[in-house]
Amino acid sequence: MSICVAANIDVRLGQTTILDDVSIAVSAGEWVTIVGPNGAGKSTLLSVMAGLSRSSGTVSVDGHDLVDLSPRRRARLLAYVPQQPEVPPGMSVNSYILLGRTPHLSLLGVEGPRDFEIVQEVIDQLDLTGFGHRTLESLSGGELQRCHLARAISQATPIVFLDEPTTALDLGHQQQALDLIKQLRQEHQITVVMTMHDLTLASQYSDRMVLLSDGRVVAEGTPAQVLDPNHLSTLYGARVRVLEIEGDIVVVPISE
Amino acid sequence: MPGAGSDSGAVVSERLRASWVLLGLLAIVSAIAAGLLIGPADLESSGVILELIDRLPLVTVDSGLSSIHANIIWEVRLPRVVLGALVGATLAVSGASYQAVFRNPLADPYLLGSAAGAGLGATVAIVTGSGDGMGTFDTVPLLAFLGSLAAVALTYFLGYSSGVRRSPAALLLAGVAVASFLTAIQTFIQQRNVETIRQVYSWILGRLNTASWDEVSLLTPYALLASLVILLHRRTLDVMRLGDAEASSVGIRPQLVRLIVISAASLGTAAAVSVSGLIAFVGIIVPHTVRLLAGSSNRIVLPLSMMFGASFLMFVDLLGRTIASPAEIPIGVITAFCGAPFFVVVLRASRRSLG
Numbered sequence: 229m230s231i232c233v234a235a236n237i238d239v240r241l242g243q244t245t246i247l248d249d250v251s252i253a254v255s256a257g258e259w260v261t262i263v264g265p266n267g268a269g270k271s272t273l274l275s276v277m278a279g280l281s282r283s284s285g286t287v288s289v290d291g292h293d294l295v296d297l298s299p300r301r302r303a304r305l306l307a308y309v310p311q312q313p314e315v316p317p318g319m320s321v322n323s324y325i326l327l328g329r330t331p332h333l334s335l336l337g338v339e340g341p342r343d344f345e346i347v348q349e350v351i352d353q354l355d356l357t358g359f360g361h362r363t364l365e366s367l368s369g370g371e372l373q374r375c376h377l378a379r380a381i382s383q384a385t386p387i388v389f390l391d392e393p394t395t396a397l398d399l400g401h402q403q404q405a406l407d408l409i410k411q412l413r414q415e416h417q418i419t420v421v422m423t424m425h426d427l428t429l430a431s432q433y434s435d436r437m438v439l440l441s442d443g444r445v446v447a448e449g450t451p452a453q454v455l456d457p458n459h460l461s462t463l464y465g466a467r468v469r470v471l472e473i474e475g476d477i478v479v480v481p482i483s484e
Numbered sequence: 485m486p487g488a489g490s491d492s493g494a495v496v497s498e499r500l501r502a503s504w505v506l507l508g509l510l511a512i513v514s515a516i517a518a519g520l521l522i523g524p525a526d527l528e529s530s531g532v533i534l535e536l537i538d539r540l541p542l543v544t545v546d547s548g549l550s551s552i553h554a555n556i557i558w559e560v561r562l563p564r565v566v567l568g569a570l571v572g573a574t575l576a577v578s579g580a581s582y583q584a585v586f587r588n589p590l591a592d593p594y595l596l597g598s599a600a601g602a603g604l605g606a607t608v609a610i611v612t613g614s615g616d617g618m619g620t621f622d623t624v625p626l627l628a629f630l631g632s633l634a635a636v637a638l639t640y641f642l643g644y645s646s647g648v649r650r651s652p653a654a655l656l657l658a659g660v661a662v663a664s665f666l667t668a669i670q671t672f673i674q675q676r677n678v679e680t681i682r683q684v685y686s687w688i689l690g691r692l693n694t695a696s697w698d699e700v701s702l703l704t705p706y707a708l709l710a711s712l713v714i715l716l717h718r719r720t721l722d723v724m725r726l727g728d729a730e731a732s733s734v735g736i737r738p739q740l741v742r743l744i745v746i747s748a749a750s751l752g753t754a755a756a757v758s759v760s761g762l763i764a765f766v767g768i769i770v771p772h773t774v775r776l777l778a779g780s781s782n783r784i785v786l787p788l789s790m791m792f793g794a795s796f797l798m799f800v801d802l803l804g805r806t807i808a809s810p811a812e813i814p815i816g817v818i819t820a821f822c823g824a825p826f827f828v829v830v831l832r833a834s835r836r837s838l839g
Contacts (some may be wrong), residue, residue, distance in 0.1 A: 280729055307683030316725035318780030323498050323722070330723055331735030336716050338783075345497045351495065360495060382733065 237285035264440035270423040278308040303331035308382035328382035390422035508791030515798035519565035564695035569674035576793025577747035579767025584721040597635030600666035605631025625758035632754035668785035690761035690816030699759040710752025765823025
């Protein structure tokens with residue numbers, strides 16, 4: 229069953245076409261990664277699917293057209309972490325993660341014991357115990373990334389959108405972050421839709437990949453189906469080889 | 485970390501510590517006491533205190549003050565102290581809320597043209613002679629109030645029609661344009677009417693020296709309404725610190741919150757400005773001091789800004805009317821004199837923890 233359906237998404241900025249008739253359906257529990265060269269429209273598509281950018285198509289989540297939902301109801305269905313989330317100066321880790329509880333509070337209300345409990349669980353799960361009173365600026369890149377994830381998870385939504393969740397991280401932290409998302413996805417039965425540049429990592433974690441180029445879907449399917457070396461060479465203007473090492477797909481750049 | 489909650493490690497939201505509330509109350513009480521006890525008329529402190537006690541219900545004591553002296557307390561010093569507290573609290577909490585909705589540490593309550601609009605309104609009233617600062621019906625506060633609100637409305641309209649949906653920066657730029665435009669008109673009118681230039685100038689520098697209970701009752705409803713609306717949004721304003729896209733992704737409507745909070749803060753600011761003139765810097769230095777010392781959450785910043793804004797302005801007014809007594813130094817001069825050096829400190833520290 230599809231939990232999120234984006235149909236005939238068109239986005240234009242002046243004369244430029246950002247997305248051209250894109251349609252995607254995401255099944256409940258699936259991990260879908262949107263890949264494509266710079267400027268392909270990945271982030272725009274993600275933000276349209278998360279209800280944060282307008283488009284001429286329709287997006288429905290859990291059977292509701294996003295246009296008909298108030299921001300509060302929408303925020304109970306989906307969480308979104310942008311590529312470079314804001315880091316409010318002086319804000320503590322606790323306060324930051326508690327902001328994820330906003331759609332579950334009454335209008336102009338404040339958090340109660342239940343919200344503190346949920347956030348405590350998320351904090352323990354994401355290995356942020358003991359960081360609660362630190363300010364966000366004092367954290368390392370990897371710790372900060374876990375805070376962003378923690379805020380999204382504490383929002384307790386069935387679907388989570390992540391825009392390039394590993395960009396700022398080194399190789400080890402990239403794997404840790406993706407392992408964490410994998411683990412959280414299983415424990416909370418979350419559907420994950422994310423964008424990513426690293427094709428190898430994307431292929432190792434995703435159930436399905438969608439390849440965008442110039443605002444159109446050019447390939448869609450399992451990682452093995454999407455990562456065709458000839459196709460990638462043309463789209464990315466790069467010299468690549470796609471290898472299979474012990475069951476993993478590996479996309480490697482090669483020299484002339 | 486200051487204001488971050490308990491040390492037990494359990495998750496709690498940032499909240500206002502009792503010690504800060506007590507300090508704020510202490511500052512207010514001492515400012516009121518100093519304002520009532522000190523002045524050109526040499527009143528016995530014991531007499532002032534007894535006179536106050538005498539007014540308590542069911543208590544009757546003889547203060548030993550003459551009725552003229554009692555009048556100085558009730559009709560001169562007290563309304564001025566109360567007005568200072570109301571203006572200070574309103575400007576400080578409005579400034580803090582502007583900084584929150586614009587996520588800009590330099591935002592102050594005059595940012596969207598409030599001051600320029602009020603200045604033009606007051607200048608027109610003074611120049612046309614309809615407001616001479618005397619009598620029961622004075623058009624200076626009325627026109628200043630209307631000018632201030634009209635300027636903010638114009639800014640909002642211009643900003644909205646030129647892309648405020650994309651970025652709140654459009655609103656700030658519209659504010660700059662409106663303020664420059666209205667200031668140009670105000671300066672033109674002022675230059676054409678040099679005979680009233682002193683009056684206009686004195687109004688622009690801000691003053692509480694015409695304070696009577698009339699001004700207090702004029703300002704009170706707006707100050708209460710503005711403060712209430714802003715305080716109710718204390719958590720929402722913390723969500724706004726995530727920026728519009730992320731705030732919207734956790735379920736609030738940033739445009740709407742900005743409109744509501746700006747409306748409330750502008751109403752309060754317009755009312756404060758209409759009775760006190762343009763008192764600078766209170767809306768910036770008070771919230772930033774609170775942020776640096778007590779914590780950056782708006783649950784802390786907003787209530788403490790009100791308390792310290794009130795006590796700060798009462799003390800500044802006391803300075804203004806005593807250091808060159810019997811002459812008065814305009815209150816706006818003293819707030820700016822203290823404010824400008826402080827501003828430098830704030831700017832230097834803002835790399836660290838202001839928000």
